[in-house]
Amino acid sequence: MKRYILKRVLQLVPILFGITLLSFILMNVGTADVIDVMESSTGSALTEEEKQEMREELGLDRPLPEQYGRWLLRALQGDMGESFVSGRPVFPEFVSKLPATISLTVSSVLVTILISVPLGILSAVRQNHFTDYLIRFLSFIGNSLPNFFVSLLLIYFFSLKLGLFPVMGSSGGWKSIVLPTLTLAIAMASKYTRQVRAAVLEELKKDYVTGARARGVRERKILFGSVLKTSMLTIITLLALSVGSLLGGTAIVESIFMWDGVGKMAVDAIAMRDYPVIQAYVIWMAVIYVVINLATDLIYHYLDPRIRLGQEEA
Amino acid sequence: MAGRKRKAGRAAGYKLLIFGILTLCVILIAVFAPYLTPYDPYAQDLSNALQPPGPDHLLGTDRYGRDMLSRVIMGSRTTIFSALLLVAIITLAGGAVGIVCGYYGGKLDSFLMRVSDVFLAFPGMVFAIAAASVLNRGVLNAVIALACISWPRYARITRSQVLAVKDAPYIMAARLSGSGTWKIIRKHIIPNIAGQVIVTAVLDIGTMIMEISGLSFLGLGAAPPTAEWGSMMSNGRSMLQTAPWVILSPGCAIFLTVMVFNLTGDTVRDFLDPRYRGKRRRE
Amino acid sequence: MSQPLLDMRHVSISYDGETVVRDVSLQMNPGEILGIVGESGSGKSTLLRSVMGLLGSGGSVTGGEIFYKGQNITHRKGEEARKLRGPGMGMIFQNTGAALCPVRTVGDQLCECVREHTDMGREEIRGQAKELLGKLGLSDGDRILDSYPFELSGGMSQRAGILMAMILKPDLLLADEPTSALDVTVQKQAVREMMRMRDLYGTGIVVVTHNIGVVEYMADKIAVMYQGKLVEYGDAGTVIRSPQDPYTRKLTDAVLRVRRRQA
Numbered sequence: 001m002k003r004y005i006l007k008r009v010l011q012l013v014p015i016l017f018g019i020t021l022l023s024f025i026l027m028n029v030g031t032a033d034v035i036d037v038m039e040s041s042t043g044s045a046l047t048e049e050e051k052q053e054m055r056e057e058l059g060l061d062r063p064l065p066e067q068y069g070r071w072l073l074r075a076l077q078g079d080m081g082e083s084f085v086s087g088r089p090v091f092p093e094f095v096s097k098l099p100a101t102i103s104l105t106v107s108s109v110l111v112t113i114l115i116s117v118p119l120g121i122l123s124a125v126r127q128n129h130f131t132d133y134l135i136r137f138l139s140f141i142g143n144s145l146p147n148f149f150v151s152l153l154l155i156y157f158f159s160l161k162l163g164l165f166p167v168m169g170s171s172g173g174w175k176s177i178v179l180p181t182l183t184l185a186i187a188m189a190s191k192y193t194r195q196v197r198a199a200v201l202e203e204l205k206k207d208y209v210t211g212a213r214a215r216g217v218r219e220r221k222i223l224f225g226s227v228l229k230t231s232m233l234t235i236i237t238l239l240a241l242s243v244g245s246l247l248g249g250t251a252i253v254e255s256i257f258m259w260d261g262v263g264k265m266a267v268d269a270i271a272m273r274d275y276p277v278i279q280a281y282v283i284w285m286a287v288i289y290v291v292i293n294l295a296t297d298l299i300y301h302y303l304d305p306r307i308r309l310g311q312e313e314a
Numbered sequence: 315m316a317g318r319k320r321k322a323g324r325a326a327g328y329k330l331l332i333f334g335i336l337t338l339c340v341i342l343i344a345v346f347a348p349y350l351t352p353y354d355p356y357a358q359d360l361s362n363a364l365q366p367p368g369p370d371h372l373l374g375t376d377r378y379g380r381d382m383l384s385r386v387i388m389g390s391r392t393t394i395f396s397a398l399l400l401v402a403i404i405t406l407a408g409g410a411v412g413i414v415c416g417y418y419g420g421k422l423d424s425f426l427m428r429v430s431d432v433f434l435a436f437p438g439m440v441f442a443i444a445a446a447s448v449l450n451r452g453v454l455n456a457v458i459a460l461a462c463i464s465w466p467r468y469a470r471i472t473r474s475q476v477l478a479v480k481d482a483p484y485i486m487a488a489r490l491s492g493s494g495t496w497k498i499i500r501k502h503i504i505p506n507i508a509g510q511v512i513v514t515a516v517l518d519i520g521t522m523i524m525e526i527s528g529l530s531f532l533g534l535g536a537a538p539p540t541a542e543w544g545s546m547m548s549n550g551r552s553m554l555q556t557a558p559w560v561i562l563s564p565g566c567a568i569f570l571t572v573m574v575f576n577l578t579g580d581t582v583r584d585f586l587d588p589r590y591r592g593k594r595r596r597e
Numbered sequence: 598m599s600q601p602l603l604d605m606r607h608v609s610i611s612y613d614g615e616t617v618v619r620d621v622s623l624q625m626n627p628g629e630i631l632g633i634v635g636e637s638g639s640g641k642s643t644l645l646r647s648v649m650g651l652l653g654s655g656g657s658v659t660g661g662e663i664f665y666k667g668q669n670i671t672h673r674k675g676e677e678a679r680k681l682r683g684p685g686m687g688m689i690f691q692n693t694g695a696a697l698c699p700v701r702t703v704g705d706q707l708c709e710c711v712r713e714h715t716d717m718g719r720e721e722i723r724g725q726a727k728e729l730l731g732k733l734g735l736s737d738g739d740r741i742l743d744s745y746p747f748e749l750s751g752g753m754s755q756r757a758g759i760l761m762a763m764i765l766k767p768d769l770l771l772a773d774e775p776t777s778a779l780d781v782t783v784q785k786q787a788v789r790e791m792m793r794m795r796d797l798y799g800t801g802i803v804v805v806t807h808n809i810g811v812v813e814y815m816a817d818k819i820a821v822m823y824q825g826k827l828v829e830y831g832d833a834g835t836v837i838r839s840p841q842d843p844y845t846r847k848l849t850d851a852v853l854r855v856r857r858r859q860a
Contacts, residue, residue, distance in 0.1 A: 018432030026448055144573040146524040148531045148547065149565040152554060160555050211696030213651055215710040215761060216683030225709060226698035233700075248439030252528055256551075267532055270447040282436070282444040289437040305700055305745050 004301060008294055019286045020075065024068050027279050075283075081276035085269075090280045094262055101250055101261030107177055108184035108246060109239070115189040117235065120196025124204060125223065135193065142190025147249050151183045151256045167257075180257045184249055188242055199234040203227045233304055240296035244289050326585045333578040340574055341398075344390040351384035355541050364557045374559040376550065382563045388541040389564060392453055394571065397523040400457045400464070405515045407461070408468025413499060415469065416476025427473075430466030438463075439525060446534035453542065456526055456535035464518075471514055475507035509586045517579035520572040527568055543568050600667045602627045602769055602801040603648065609660035610640070610647050617643050620661070621827045623820055627768060628799045630792070632816030632833070634809050634848065640825040641805045645771050648803070649688055650678040665769065683714050687762030689791075691774035693754045696761075697746040703757050704742030711764055722764075729760055732797060733790050752783040756790065763794055770794065772804040776811055788815055809848050813837055821845045 046054075062070075074080070080090045123135040158179060159167040166176050203209070204227060212222045251263035258264065262281055269277035343350060353371075359379035367374040373382035411430075415423040433441070445459035479485065485502050493501070527544030529535040536542030538549070543564040550560030601624045610618040618640040625631045635641045646652050648663060650673060663671045665685065673681070682688075690696040697706055704723060711722045727738030733756050735741065741749065741757055749757060755775065762770055772791060776784040788811055794800050804815060812819055812833070819836040821829035821844065828842040840846045 014428060015431055015435050018428070019435055022432055023444070026445060140573070140576065144520060144569055144576055146528055146531075146544075146565075146568055146572070148528060148544070149561075149568060152547065152551070152561050152565065156554055156558055156561075207690065207692065207695040208698045210651060210653075211688075211690060211761075212698070212706075212710075213679075214649055214682055214688040214690075214696075215706075215713075216679050216681070217710055217713050218679065221709065221713065226701065226706075230698065230700050244437035245439070247437040248443070251439065251443055252532060255532070266443065270443065270532070270534065273447070275448075278444050278447055282440055285440045286436045290435050303700075306747050 001301065005298060008297060012290060012294060015290060016287065019283060019290070020072055021068065023279055023283050023286075024071060026282075027275050028064060028067070080280045080283075083269075083277050084274045085272050085277075090276045093265070093277070094280045094284060097260060097262045097265050100259060101254070101263060104177065104180055104184070104250060104254070104259060104261060105243070105246055107181045108188060109243065111181055111185035112188045112192055112242075113239070115185065116193035116196055119189075120193045120235075121200055121223070121228070123193065123197040124200035127201060132197075135197075139190040139193045142186050143194075145187070147183050147187050148252050148256060150186055151179070151253055154179045154182060155256075176257075176259075180253050180259050183253050183257075184246060187249065188246055192239065192242060195238045196231075196235055199231040199238070200227060202234075203231040206230075233300055236303075237296055237300055240292055243292055247285050247289055326581065329581045330578075330585050333574070333581050336574050337578045340390070340571055341394065343387060344394045347387050347391045351381075351387050353381035353384045355380060355384040355388040356539055364553065364560075366557070367559055373563040374557070376546075376560050377553065377557075382559060385541040385546060386543070386563050386567045389543045389546060390567065390571070392536055392540060392542040393523055393527055393544070393568070396453045396457050396526050397519055400460055400522050400526065401515050401519050403457070403461045404464045404468050404518075405511060408465040408470075409472045409511055411465065411469040412472025413476055413503065416473040417480060417495070417499060417503070423473075426469070430469050433463060433466040434470075436463060439528065442525065442529060443532065443534065446529050451534065451537045453526070453530070453536045453540070456529040459529070459534075460522065460525055464522075468511065468514065472507060472511055475510055476503055479503060479506045513579070513583045513586055516582045517576070520575040520579065523568065523572050523575065601625060601664070602629070602666060603631075603803070604664040604667075605644075605648075605661065606664070607661035608644070608647065608658060608663060610643055610652065610656065611659045612643075612652075612656045616659070617656075617825055618647070619825045621822075622661075623827070623830065625801055625803070625818060627801050628795060629817045630795060630802045630804065630815050631818045631820065632812030633803065633805045633820045633822060634807060634812050635822035636807055638824075639822040641822045642773050644822070645688075645773050645803065645805050648769075648771060649682060649686065650674075651682075680714070683710060683767065684765045685767055686769040686771060687765065687767040689755075689758045689762050689770065689772040689775045692778050693758030693761075694746045694749065696758065697754075699746055701745070702742065703744055703746065703749075703761075707742065707761060707764060710761065714765055726760060726764060729763060730756065732793065733759065751779050752786060755779060755783070755787045759787075759790055759794065763798070763800070766798055766800075768799075768801060770800050770802045772802060772806075774806055775804065776806065776808060784811070791815070809851070821848065 071081075078091050080094075082089055083093065086093075119135050119139075123132045126132045155167055158164045164175075165179050208226065209222055212226060213219075217225075250261065251267055253259070254261045254263035255267040262285070266278055266281040269275075269281070357380065359375075362371075362375055362379035363377050365371050365375040365379075367382075371381050371383065373386060375381055376385070411426055415426050441463045442456075442459045445462055446456050449455035449459060480503070485498060488498050488502055526535060527542065527547075530542045530544030531548045533545070533548065536545045538545065546564040547561050550557065550564075553560055603623070603625050605621060605623045608618060608621045609616060621640075621644060623631065633641045633644065643652070643656070646656075647658055648665075648670075650670070652658070658671050661671070662669055665681070670678075670681065697703065704726070707726055708719050708722050711717055717725075723738075723742060726742060730738040730741060735756060741753060741760070744753075746754060746757070758775075770791070775791065776787050779787060791802060791804070792815060795802055802815070804812065806812060816833045819829070819831065819833045820827055821836070821840075821842065823842075823844045829836055829840060829845040836845065837849055840849050
């Protein structure tokens with residue numbers, strides 16, 4: 001197991017390297033002259049000489065590989081440059097907004113689990129009965145609704161018509177997190193319910209279920225004792241994988257609800273063409289995602305005795 | 315046995331026919347959009363701004379007095395065409411990479427797979443948001459941004475499919491009888507792996523419609539005044555309280571279109587995938 | 598004359614409206630071993646599952662009746678059916694490893710099974726299990742009980758399967774291709790172990806297999822199935838020596854040929 005962890009962590013190195021390289025290329029090749037952008041986003045007029053000086057100061061006159069090397073070295077020390085707009089260092093800004101995004105993500109994942117695990121199991125157990133059809137129908141609808149539409153519908157009904165929750169902002173206590181959480185959870189739960197259903201159905205078809213029935217074990221016990229235990233592995237993996245789309249989805253939802261997290265920070269930065277901020281956002285979201293996936297993989301390996309014991313013996 | 319299989323196959327066939335026709339209708343609306351709009355979708359008429367739905371304007375008007383129905387019909391063009399284009403690009407590009415990797419293997423394969431690992435390491439929309447923000451505003455750029463992040467998945471699927479059939483006896487036989495590589499790929503590999511890839515592609519159209527309009531909603535896709543569902547909704551955000559129809563019409567248009575494509579995708583999967591058909595029968 | 602242990606009268610079974618087993622009548626007495634042979638798809642396993650009441654969705658007994666110790670069990674459902682499985686009849690599968698939940702130990706699942714039917718404590722169950730394994734010639738019972746299914750070899754997992762099926766001492770043991778997944782040497786051992794169960798506990802055994810050698814060695818009665826129908830049924834010796842049906846003749850010829858070659 002230890003060897004496996006080490007192996008997986010080492011495999012992460014080229015991926016992280018690729019992430020930084022790709023983000024660097026994206027920001028430097030795709031864009032026009034950074035100084036020009038800076039000029040237009042700060043709104044100050046600069047002479048050509050001043051611009052040239054700034055380019056030298058930032059090392060922008062050097063060849064790209066060298067620029068990348070310097071940039072990477074600084075990034076490793078937590079220095080990801082300064083915002084074009086506010087002039088403040090980007091990394092501390094990102095870190096300060098992260099808790100808001102994390103709390104939104106965690107609450108959405110929790111709500112998703114609460115909705116889809118019971119519904120997915122129910123749907124599988126009652127396969128091709130009315131309950132199953134109803135659950136599948138609802139998840140189908142949820143799957144076809146873009147999250148920005150769901151946000152606006154929720155705001156319209158729950159905030160404007162019923163006045164139950166604040167329209168936006170993160171200052172309204174627990175009430176302000178309800179609608180953004182629901183938005184993200186509806187989309188995620190629709191997809192996830194289907195996956196849980198499929199995973200449970202897959203297990204229910206296995207021979208050991210027939211085996212347990214042949215031994216006279218109660219259906220309930222088969223379901224909760226064995227089937228869920230085995231399908232939990234798949235369910236956890238799928239959940240972690242869907243965290244990826246959740247992390248991407250927070251950007252839109254955060255900006256609609258004015259939720260002060262990294263997603264809204266990135267969307268605001270896009271409008272201002274504040275590249276260092278966007279760059280920090282892209283890189284760190286990818287890093288977080290990769291780490292979550294690694295953690296899932298390790299948990300999976302730990303939970304499955306087939307792999308755990310196999311590893312120890314080897 | 316055979317009778318039952320045929321019956322299940324026929325039911326899936328009917329379903330496919332119905333959803334196929336629905337999909338065709340949606341696409342036809344998009345194709346003939348300019349002839350279907352009751353008003354000019356771009357003509358502003360400020361005296362008629364923010365009219366609620368009524369006999370003159372079935373879906374009301376927006377804040378410039380433009381007819382919502384006409385804009386929704388016109389918007390189907392932008393949104394649906396760009397989604398179809400996007401899916402076509404990633405299927406072809408990802409498919410090509412997958413075939414090359416799967417068939418030739420070796421260093422090129424490991425290199426391209428590492429590259430795709432890096433792309434897959436970015437969570438969903440995050441990379442697309444960044445790429446679209448770097449490129450200039452425009453639907454095509456949104457398509458490019460989403461294509462960048464979506465091709466590796468297709469490369470993966472295609473590659474594993476190619477690996478599964480590559481050493482099948484009939485391909486060995488073709489090779490032994492002197493068929494060239496290109497001929498083997500064209501005649502034997504592509505027809506055998508196309509099913510799975512097409513199913514994935516059709517199932518993705520709905521998602522892609524949502525992602526493209528999502529980018530437009532953030533102001534990273536279609537530039538105004540282009541009628542596009544996502545940006546129409548973004549423009550209506552501030553009028554949610556007073557003129558909800560400005561949001562509801564394009565929102566429902568996205569919802570219904572995505573649903574039609576998703577239903578079609580599911581049916582195509584059931585129809586093409588004998589495993590799914592067999593499964594349903596036995597359960 | 599005592600009551601027959603298992604009595605099937607004109608049983609027909611179909612899956613989704615398609616008849617898989619047609620008008621089969623069989624009878625066996627307590628302590629007897631009945632061998633059912635036939636090629637795959639002949640309906641022999643389906644017949645076995647109908648006795649267990651485990652046809653699965655889509656499958657049902659469409660005609661005839663099944664009696665277990667004089668009790669009509671053809672259409673029993675739910676709790677009633679469950680309570681019979683385990684204490685009344687046990688089942689051995691072709692691949693015992695797959696018939697056990699992969700992420701739980703054998704002992705854990707054994708306890709679960711026993712406690713569904715009795716209120717024995719865990720230690721007591723383990724004690725009984727070790728005693729039974731001892732009779733199968735295994736002194737190290739703890740090792741099997743503490744293993745996960747995937748850790749057992751073919752022979753070991755077949756013993757675990759026998760243990761699972763026999764722990765509640767059922768009067769009827771149903772074995773579905775119990776030797777097909779095993780090496781030849783282990784096959785012999787598994788056959789002997791099942792017969793030992795009959796000798797010890799007087800268990801009646803139905804063994805379904807395509808291996809006529811196994812049936813010839815074990816069975817008191819033989820039934821031959823072909824395309825869902827019973828084509829031959831009678832005492833083992835009679836069926837082997839003078840088969841009536843052309844299909845049976847082909848089967849027995851094969852056995853005799855092998856024997857002649859060995860001689």
